[in-house]
Amino acid sequence: MRRISAQIRQEYDQLSPTEKRVASFILDHLDDLATYNSVELSRQCDTSKATISRLFRRLGYSNFKEVREDLRRLRQSGVPLPGPKLNSEASLVDRHLASEMKNLKRLQALAQTSLLADITEQLDAANRIAVIGFRNSYPVALHLRQQLIQIRPAVLLLPQPGQTVSEEVADFTPQDVVVLLAFHRRPAGFNALLKTLQKLNVPVLLISEEQSGLGKSKPKWFLELPLDTISAFDSYALPMSVVSLLSNLLLHYQLDKGRARIEKINQLYDSTEELDINLSY
């Protein structure tokens, strides 16, 4: 495929001063050049439309449209990203970000299976969904519930104050789904809960940190997310990313099926306060 950046490098010496200025600008904005038109380009580079037009001609394109098409194809077909460069004295911040990047890449590997499609389907079909998360997993559970409730009814956050999970889960059936967020520090009794669910034959999506050893409990779906950081505090970035991903997947699944009731979404957004927070000032 022809690459405009390559063309520019090749021809750069032959270009006139103004053209060089434009070419540099292009190299600096390769990623969203496809969204510019020649008028904007000329304004940004403080030159005329004519110069822009001539430049692309010089670079071997017959017109601007061809450039656009090339860029879009380029955009869509995998420019490898330059990884975060790290020297030995990289700051904590840099190292944190590098670590997050690494975690994301691992998720990418995990997400290749049909697992997510399968889960999405069940999240749509389930009569009820229970989202369960203790301690550090609780904020994630809360968030997941906040998102899911916007696209389907009957999404419960467990346990509710004053009740035990066992009680609330007792009447769950194979037509329901339980999402169990189980990152670190699972309280005593957790295994009992797993067993109960298994006995009831409730499909369980179990999400934990890596190396949790929870795979043995044979949940219907199992996601092990890397939470590693440079130091003692884990990062819950990936769990939140998965929440967003699952929500978006479910939304699109429902859209495809014509089943999404989007009109409700904003109402809920605006009026419903799912949490008992006092919003007054």
Place this chain on the structure above:
Amino acid sequence: MRRISAQIRQEYDQLSPTEKRVASFILDHLDDLATYNSVELSRQCDTSKATISRLFRRLGYSNFKEVREDLRRLRQSGVPLPGPKLNSEASLVDRHLASEMKNLKRLQALAQTSLLADITEQLDAANRIAVIGFRNSYPVALHLRQQLIQIRPAVLLLPQPGQTVSEEVADFTPQDVVVLLAFHRRPAGFNALLKTLQKLNVPVLLISEEQSGLGKSKPKWFLELPLDTISAFDSYALPMSVVSLLSNLLLHYQLDKGRARIEKINQLYDSTEELDINLSY
């Protein structure tokens, strides 16, 4: 800032069948919609230019140009690096991950300043820290508080049930710190809260989504995080990553100062031993 995905959510039910088809396509291609024009859109959705034109009118834009400008502004708020680009058949999952990657890169650009060091120092020195977050920001606030409380005392989560933020914040001083998580849909009265804090001269760390326009309120520190995803549901991955980053930074700051007790860190690392919080089964 107006977001086309939000507009679509709001109006979706009012749309005609063809318009719904187009709207779905848009949600599926939010990330590179800016590179399409109405002719291409109409071809992709197998409809006419006229329908496209009418749809955007219905979504509250006065013309297509306005849509483009909106989308470009969204896109351009990032660093000039070619993100991970995928071919057109890339799955939603792949595109989600690519988008997260891009957001991380943007955070990398934000984090170059001395801002974080400054914040860390104050988080250490503060008499009290209040963490405030409503709606979708609440889980993040909860999590931040959970982490910070492990390395320093007097970290409050506001508002507490039955009280108003104003009341609880009334006695805050310049020696305290308020962390205000303010992602999207800030409730009425939010500005009043900001002003109160300003009047009391309390240092505020304000964290919001990009393009929130909250910079005008002149908080002491201001972080704008990209939450963009491929579709309607935002990703709170970056906020959670920042929580982890801040926690780790503070931990290391205290370690450097000999102020963190080693046994605390061991506690942090130890994922099995538990104090029992009253979460029943």
Place this chain on the structure above:
DNA sequence: ATCCAATTGAAACGAAAGTTACAGAAGACA
């Protein structure tokens, strides 16, 4: 069956985007 409202695409229109012709400016060279 008839009417009415809603939906949609074809076509016409005006408004831009993009190309080309042209002319002025600047520099090189004799």
Place this chain on the structure above:
DNA sequence: TGTCTTCTGTAACTTTCGTTTCAATTGGAT
């Protein structure tokens, strides 16, 4: 100095884009 070349923006142009008008079609409702 005069001439030639190159570079560049202006303006005229052609093409494409986006909106609007209008008529055909559909699906209810009476």
